[in-house]
Amino acid sequence: xxxxxxxxxxDLFSKFPTVGPRTAARFVFYLLRLPQREIxxxxxxxxxxxxxxxxxxxxxxxxxxxxxxxxxxxxxxxxRSLLCVVEKEADLAAIEKTQKYKxxxxxxxxxxxxxxxxxxxxxxxxxxxxxxxxxxxxxEIILAFNSTLEGETTSLYLERILKSFNxxxxxLGRGLPVxxxxxxxxxxxxxxxxxxxx
Amino acid sequence: xxxxxxxxxxDLFSKFPTVGPRTAARFVFYLLRLPQREIxxxxxxxxxxxxxxxxxxxxxxxxxxxxxxxxxxxxxxxxRSLLCVVEKEADLAAIEKTQKYKxxxxxxxxxxxxxxxxxxxxxxxxxxxxxxxxxxxxxEIILAFNSTLEGETTSLYLERILKSFNxxxxxLGRGLPVxxxxxxxxxxxxxxxxxxxx
Amino acid sequence: xxxxxxxxxxDLFSKFPTVGPRTAARFVFYLLRLPQREIxxxxxxxxxxxxxxxxxxxxxxxxxxxxxxxxxxxxxxxxRSLLCVVEKEADLAAIEKTQKYKxxxxxxxxxxxxxxxxxxxxxxxxxxxxxxxxxxxxxEIILAFNSTLEGETTSLYLERILKSFNxxxxxLGRGLPVxxxxxxxxxxxxxxxxxxxx
Amino acid sequence: xxxxxxxxxxDLFSKFPTVGPRTAARFVFYLLRLPQREIxxxxxxxxxxxxxxxxxxxxxxxxxxxxxxxxxxxxxxxxRSLLCVVEKEADLAAIEKTQKYKxxxxxxxxxxxxxxxxxxxxxxxxxxxxxxxxxxxxxEIILAFNSTLEGETTSLYLERILKSFNxxxxxLGRGLPVxxxxxxxxxxxxxxxxxxxx
Numbered sequence: 001x002x003x004x005x006x007x008x009x010x011d012l013f014s015k016f017p018t019v020g021p022r023t024a025a026r027f028v029f030y031l032l033r034l035p036q037r038e039i040x041x042x043x044x045x046x047x048x049x050x051x052x053x054x055x056x057x058x059x060x061x062x063x064x065x066x067x068x069x070x071x072x073x074x075x076x077x078x079x080r081s082l083l084c085v086v087e088k089e090a091d092l093a094a095i096e097k098t099q100k101y102k103x104x105x106x107x108x109x110x111x112x113x114x115x116x117x118x119x120x121x122x123x124x125x126x127x128x129x130x131x132x133x134x135x136x137x138x139x140e141i142i143l144a145f146n147s148t149l150e151g152e153t154t155s156l157y158l159e160r161i162l163k164s165f166n167x168x169x170x171x172l173g174r175g176l177p178v179x180x181x182x183x184x185x186x187x188x189x190x191x192x193x194x195x196x197x198x
Numbered sequence: 199x200x201x202x203x204x205x206x207x208x209d210l211f212s213k214f215p216t217v218g219p220r221t222a223a224r225f226v227f228y229l230l231r232l233p234q235r236e237i238x239x240x241x242x243x244x245x246x247x248x249x250x251x252x253x254x255x256x257x258x259x260x261x262x263x264x265x266x267x268x269x270x271x272x273x274x275x276x277x278r279s280l281l282c283v284v285e286k287e288a289d290l291a292a293i294e295k296t297q298k299y300k301x302x303x304x305x306x307x308x309x310x311x312x313x314x315x316x317x318x319x320x321x322x323x324x325x326x327x328x329x330x331x332x333x334x335x336x337x338e339i340i341l342a343f344n345s346t347l348e349g350e351t352t353s354l355y356l357e358r359i360l361k362s363f364n365x366x367x368x369x370l371g372r373g374l375p376v377x378x379x380x381x382x383x384x385x386x387x388x389x390x391x392x393x394x395x396x
Numbered sequence: 397x398x399x400x401x402x403x404x405x406x407d408l409f410s411k412f413p414t415v416g417p418r419t420a421a422r423f424v425f426y427l428l429r430l431p432q433r434e435i436x437x438x439x440x441x442x443x444x445x446x447x448x449x450x451x452x453x454x455x456x457x458x459x460x461x462x463x464x465x466x467x468x469x470x471x472x473x474x475x476r477s478l479l480c481v482v483e484k485e486a487d488l489a490a491i492e493k494t495q496k497y498k499x500x501x502x503x504x505x506x507x508x509x510x511x512x513x514x515x516x517x518x519x520x521x522x523x524x525x526x527x528x529x530x531x532x533x534x535x536e537i538i539l540a541f542n543s544t545l546e547g548e549t550t551s552l553y554l555e556r557i558l559k560s561f562n563x564x565x566x567x568l569g570r571g572l573p574v575x576x577x578x579x580x581x582x583x584x585x586x587x588x589x590x591x592x593x594x
Numbered sequence: 595x596x597x598x599x600x601x602x603x604x605d606l607f608s609k610f611p612t613v614g615p616r617t618a619a620r621f622v623f624y625l626l627r628l629p630q631r632e633i634x635x636x637x638x639x640x641x642x643x644x645x646x647x648x649x650x651x652x653x654x655x656x657x658x659x660x661x662x663x664x665x666x667x668x669x670x671x672x673x674r675s676l677l678c679v680v681e682k683e684a685d686l687a688a689i690e691k692t693q694k695y696k697x698x699x700x701x702x703x704x705x706x707x708x709x710x711x712x713x714x715x716x717x718x719x720x721x722x723x724x725x726x727x728x729x730x731x732x733x734e735i736i737l738a739f740n741s742t743l744e745g746e747t748t749s750l751y752l753e754r755i756l757k758s759f760n761x762x763x764x765x766l767g768r769g770l771p772v773x774x775x776x777x778x779x780x781x782x783x784x785x786x787x788x789x790x791x792x
Contacts (some may be wrong), residue, residue: 001687005646009639017620022579022684024610032656033703034659040642045603049625050633052599062626064597089623090616091380093595098389102755110629128791142395146379169659172380173394175373177387181287181344182370183418187377191296196371196394197340199489201460203448207441215422220486220777224413227485229445230458231505237446241439243405248435250401257447260428262399287425288418291397309509380615487776494785538791542775568776569790571769573783577740578685579768585771587692592767592790593736 029151041171060124060130062093070106072096079103081139082106085128085158087111087146095144103142106131111145111154125161132165147174203266226359256329258305258322259290270294270302277301279337282357283326285344293342301340304329309348323359330363338366345372401449430509454527456503457488466574475499477535478491481554483507483542484587499538502527507541507550521557528561536564543570652725653687654701654718666690666698673697675733679722679752681705681740689738697736700725705744708750719755724761734762741768 010028013024031039053062056070063070072078081114082103086092092105109124132138143150143158159169174192176185185193199206204226211222212275221348229237254268261268270276280301286291290303307322330336341356343349355369374383383391398406402424409420422452427435452466459466463586470476480500488501505520512565528534539554541547555565570588572581596604600622607618625633649657650664657664666672676697680686686699701717726732737752739745753763768786770779779787 001690003647005639005642005655005658009643012636012639017624018378018617021611025684027658028643030611032647032683036644039640042606043640045606046633046637048346048599049622051598051602051628053626062597062600064599065367084222086380086760088381089626090619093393093623094380094383094388095656098385098392100389100392129620132652142392144380144392147374148379151379172391173371173373173396174375174386175371175376175390175394175771176345177372177375178345178384180375181349182284182292182342182347183286185292186376186723187296190292190370191298191713194293194340194342194369195294196373196396197368198371198396199492201458203444203460204440204458207445210438210441215426216419221414221548223486223489229442229456230449230485234446237442240408243401243408244435244439246401246404246429247424248432249590251399251428260399260402260425262401287428288421291421294397345419368402410767411671436688476617482776484777490776490779490784491788494788496785496788533605538788540776540788543770543772544775547775551619566791568784568787569767569792570771571767571786571790572741573768573771573774574741574780576740577745578680578688578738579682581688582772583692586688586766587694588769589766590689590692590736592769593764593766594790 013030031095058094059105060087060109060127077102077124080135080137082142083132083135083138084142084144086144087151087154091144093095103140108154108158112157113149113150113153116128120157128158129161129165132162138167140170141196142167143169145172147172212233218304239245251331256327257290258307259287259303269355278333278335279338280340281330281338282340282342284342285349285352289342289344301338306352306356307350311348311351318355323356327359327363329362330365336365338368339363341367341369343370345370446456455484455501456523457501457504458486474499476531476533478536478538479528479531480535480538480540483541483547483550487540487542497549499536504550504554507546508553509546516553519552524554525561528563534563536566537561537571539565539567541568543568609763624708625723633679652744653699654721655699672695674729674731676736677726677729677732677734678736680738681745684736685740693748702748702752705739705748707744714751715776719752722752723755723759726756726761732761733770734764735759737763741766769771 009028010021012025013027014021024164026082054064056063056071058069058072061070063073067074079102084095084101084107085105085106086095087108087110089107092107093173095101106128108128110119110122112120143155145155153190155171162169173196174189175196176189176193182190207226208219208222211217211225212219238315250262252262254261254271257273259268265272277300281304282293282299282301283306284293285303285306285308288307290305303372304326306326308320310318315384326348339360341353343353353369360367371394372387373394374387375389380388405424406417406420409415409423410417420447448460450460452459452469454469457466457468463470475498479502480491480497480499481504482491483504483506485503491497502524504524506515506518508516509514537558539551539553551567558565562594569592570585571592572585572589578586596688603622607613607614623776631633633650636638646658648658650657650667652667654789655664655666661668673696677700678689678695678697679700679702680689681702681704683701686701689695700722702722704713704716726735735756737749739749745778749765756763767790768783770787776784
């Protein structure tokens with residue numbers, strides 16, 4: 001249907017998260033309408049990303065600027081006894097936004113789905129173990145994963161793997177979300193909300 | 199548009215919860231197609247409701263059968279030190295389904311919206327106070343309302359009202375619901391999930 | 397979970413169109429809160445429905461009042477050469493609302509699903525054939541069914557059945573609905589919109 | 595929240611159609627995980643787009659390859675008496691997919707919203723007039739715009755502008771879309787479906 005150059009770019013955009021072929025085609029038509037100057041700006045921004053962004057050796061957050069550590073890991077006011085393990089950067093950003101957490105992080109880089117166990121090797125499991133081994137300050141490891149099947153599977157897997165370190169391991173509390181109604185809550189959510197009442 | 203008899207019934211069905219005029223019209227056309235025998239069955243079931251159903255004097259649950267108390271209040275194995283205050287029958291049913299609660303209940307009969315404060319007098323506030331006054335066994339009052347604005351307003355109102363009884367007052371825990379994702383959780387929900395981690 | 401009287405009424409309400417068990421339970425709790433006087437009003441409205449409403453022998457519309465025919469069939473200004481066959485009362489009401497149709501109607505009483513062919517005998521097929529046979533004024537039969545699989549199946553079935561009457565048989569035009577976008581229209585809809593351009 | 599390089603790219607992706615800041619952030623994190631080789635592939639595909647893609651001087655479709663005209667305009671079997679004016683490439687693609695149209699196209703490059711009349715100068719109105727002036731073969735101009743407020747406004751505007759050419763001007767037919775139900779159709783859609791019955 002589309003010419004090869006257009007189709008090639010549609011295929012590449014279709015690999016972006018949440019993007020299907022129809023949206024990918026809209027992206028391409030958007031770029032076609034863009035003046036050359038803005039195309040150049042986009043390409044430079046993509047290239048700069050790879051050039052400027054470093055990954056923090058402690059938490060694997062992307063960051064830029066001087067120093068070897070990301071802003072959070074370099075911040076001496078953060079509580080190093082708390083290590084919060086998250087799936088991805090956006091989850092770290094979501095937790096920071098709550099302004100309720102003063103510890104440090106570790107980005108695992110993905111979750112384990114029941115179906116694709118071979119993907120475990122793409123996760124930073126060894127790096128996480130190394131981090132905990134080298135850092136005696138850590139007292140509690142918070143497994144902050146989604147309440148989805150994939151998130152739960154990952155939590156259970158990490159719990160088993162990290163048991164031997166003899167640290168406190170905790171998970172996010174379950175309960176009614178803001179706006180949640182008892183009548184429409186599933187039994188597990190409502191049961192947890194009852195148990196964690198206060 | 200519709201004839202008076204049809205319109206009258208559409209108006210009455212439109213007062214049912216979740217029913218708008220279009221659905222009400224579908225109800226009426228459904229009844230028109232129903233054989234006389236099934237219409238009779240429906241009417242008898244409605245009449246029996248008013249005749250057979252009593253309201254438990256302790257928790258205000260509707261129930262039927264012998265005895266003065268509903269099944270839960272009559273059950274000697276329930277923990278009478280825990281009183282769970284809910285908005286409506288469906289919320290009680292939702293909590294029972296979790297099988298995580300062994301205490302007793304009190305149905306308030308509604309919630310307080312910020313806008314319609316005059317409706318407070320329709321709620322069983324005095325009955326709730328009477329119940330707590332007469333029942334020294336009660337140690338904890340659980341305010342189990344929706345995490346909505348109305349539910350929160352009602353909880354705050356009851357907390358103030360019930361303070362003088364010197365009982366422990368608790369509320370349902372907030373957190374990620376089953377299936378919830380960190381990235382899409384609001385800050386309050388995620389903050390509560392962190393604080394109630396375990 | 398619920399007491400027999402409540403459960404019985406939940407079961408009856410669950411047969412109403414669009415109503416599931418949870419909504420049915422809300423209906424019952426709504427009725428429980430209703431004063432006796434309003435319950436009586438509802439029951440009388442249901443009984444009146446069966447007593448007051450007659451079905452027009454020409455089009456099978458429900459109607460009330462004097463006379464043997466419904467308002468539309470009794471209206472001498474309507475064009476009797478156009479017979480619009482619809483599935484149900486609500487579809488007739490929808491067409492009347494457009495104020496674009498001046499002919500008369502016939503309510504078939506349902507549609508044919510591919511799966512439940514035995515249900516054909518519940519439709520007013522014989523009555524429709526009788527109506528067309530007795531009424532030489534009819535020049536065009538409009539099959540006004542939903543553009544769904546069931547509606548299409550019914551249209552095709554009627555077309556075959558009514559062929560021998562040698563009347564013009566037409567179907568609703570397909571095209572983009574108000575608010576429809578080309579990019580998201582299916583091929584058949586967009587193809588029809590092109591063919592029926594004007 | 596994000597570092598300047600990341601934020602810059604989030605801002606640029608946020609201008610893509612359908613993309614908000616949250617999705618844009620996911621795109622950036624996706625690129626950060628991508629190996630350098632795949633980044634290079636993406637950048638080359640974007641650069642090639644600008645280099646390889648020409649715009650057809652007749653219909654303004656993007657195309658590549660030899661020749662001065664796009665595949666459709668160069669195809670001698672297409673019916674040059676029919677000119678279909680569309681908003682954007684995706685609409686042309688949608689019409690081609692129906693395989694019901696054998697004429698040629700003209701891409702206007704946008705629509706007129708009531709609010710932003712100044713944007714009219716970005717549309718190819720003059721080019722459209724030039725095309726019709728130079729091409730005596732054209733007999734019918736089909737205004738194939740969305741059935742939305744913007745699409746309708748654009749159709750009305752073009753009708754007025756193109757009137758003086760004394761060509762037949764047509765618009766897509768309105769009616770029930772595939773899957774549409776009479777009961778839920780708006781009055782205009784259902785009225786059009788009745789009028790375009792066949």
